Amino acid sequence: MDIRQLRTFHRVASLGSFTRAAAELNYAQSSVTAQIKSLEASLGSELFERVAGKVKLTPAGTRLLPYAGQLLSLAHEARGVASPDAQPEGLLTIGTMESITSYRMPTVLEYFHHRYPRLQISLRPSLCAETLHALRQGVFDAGFLMEAETQHSGVHSEVLGVEPLLIVAAPGHRLADAAKVDTDELRSESVLAPEAGCAYRELFEAELNDGTGEPVPFLEFGNVEAIKRGVGAGLGISLLPRMTVADELAAGSLVPLAWEPPFELYTQLAWRKGSALSRERQVFVEQVIDFLSHEYQEL
Structure with a gap:
């Protein structure tokens, strides 16, 4: 078992795909497969299985994943200690949501692209509950x-x-x-919403359903x-982060x-509690x- 095999295992587990992991790591797919098979042979356990055409972790793979994350983090930290003047490099996998990716991150990504060209940032769409789980697992x-x-168990958040x-x-x-709209006036409206699991949808849904006896349907x-x-198009109303509708409000279309x-x-920005921040993550x-x-201070 070596660092390269663990990195490949970590990427396949994160992406759920041998093909996508090979593309990210700039390997041939056959090389990714060979590394995983070699790692499985050294451990004496299968790490992945195919279910309905998708790659999923086996129980052994699930147990290995957080340790792989810790070992890779330590390897990054060790390189930073040995080469303190070196530029941050490698791959950072960041769980995020559509609104942050589209409306908050472009200027940040532009800065990293020019300031740290050897550091690759991969943004992974994820609901908050999924992000928390992936952080705890080291994915x-x-x-x-x-x-x-x-405050979140096992995770530090800023x-x-x-x-x-x-x-x-x-x-x-x-x-x-x-001049003022009451919650009761909204209960008769059709509500357009993102998928279940979105925090502001769930809070809004709970507010509309509070004490009514009948749940308000969401589209x-x-x-x-x-x-x-x-x-x-007039299909209903929606609760959204203000940043996502600023252009439409200015244009008068909403x-x-x-x-x-x-x-x-x-x-919030979060990372796994108890794990040392590598130079790249720092x-x-x-x-x-x-x-x-x-x-946010300027809002």
Whole structure:
């Protein structure tokens, strides 16, 4: 068992694909397969199985994964100690969500592209619960959360700021000109929402269903862009992070409703508790906090 095999195992486990892992690592797929088979032979256990055409970890692979993450982190740290003046390099896998990827990260990624060209940042779409699990398992190096809670078992999180939320509707909506909108007035509306597991959807759903006896139906539209198009077409209303609808509000294609959310959502950067930050992760954490904390302070 060597570091190269563990890195390959870690990438296949993270991506759920031998083909994608080979592309990321710049290996031939046959090389990835050979490394995994060699690692399995040295351990005497199968690490992956195919279920319904997908690659999944076996129980042995699941047990190995957090240790592989720790060993790779130590290897990064050791290289940093031995070569303190070397530029950060390698691959960082970051769990994130559509709104952060599309509306917060472009300037950060541009900075890393020019300042640290040998450091590759791979953004993995993930719901917050999935991100937390992947961080605890060592699959993600860091991850973004958008949650009401700021303390998470096994994970250290740094609050970047309160994420402003608002309800949007099509121009001409019956509540568009109301000076104040009550929750009761929203219960009769069709609500467009991202998939279950999204924190602001769940908080909004709980608020609408509170004490009503009947759950308010939500129309799942999958992603923010689809939701905005549906709202603009008059299919219903939606609660979204303000950053995702700033352009549409400025253009007048969507309008905000005067409803004040009775909850707050905190955008956070998180990483596994107890793991030493490699030079690469340290640079990423410091720069993201610097970039995004300033953005939230200006809101």
